[in-house]
Amino acid sequence: MSECIFCRIARGEIPAGIVYQDDDMLAFKDINPRARVHVLVIPRLHVASLEDIDESHDSLMARIMRRLPQIAREQGLETGFRTIINTGSGGGQEVFHLHVHLLGGGRLPGFG
Ligand code: 5GP
Ligand code: ZN
Secondary structure (H helix, E strand, O other), rough: OOOHHHHHHOOOOOOHHHHHHHHOOEEEEEOOOOOOOEEEEEOOOOOOOHHHHHHHHHHHHHHHHHHHHHHHOOOOOOOOOOOOOOOHHHHOOOOOOEEEEEEOOOOOOOOO
């Protein structure tokens, strides 16, 4: 069994404020929110980062991307949202299970 913290959240072993889940993915509240809404969207499948994506992940990645606007709307973000994917130590990635930061409401971190 993976000791990866996000795999453990996906398996229900560690509590998290889950706001959306299906067979492919999970969305839960970031433990240290940087905006009024700050949700992490992860594949259930353990993929460490974008560096590890290959053709076998094409449809999974597409399903995650297509789901983001729905998750944002359900969090009350009617006028839009920001997504950030940190990749590798040079990209500021701290948890090595691929995740999309979905942010919105008020001032947002990065890119003004
Ligand atoms: P990264 O820097 O890897 O892109 O982002 C990792 C994010 O995961 C951070 O924003 C951090 O606050 C969040 N995080 C780390 N550990 C946990 C946890 O155990 N539960 C939740 N909900 N978020 C976490
Ligand atoms: Zn994992």
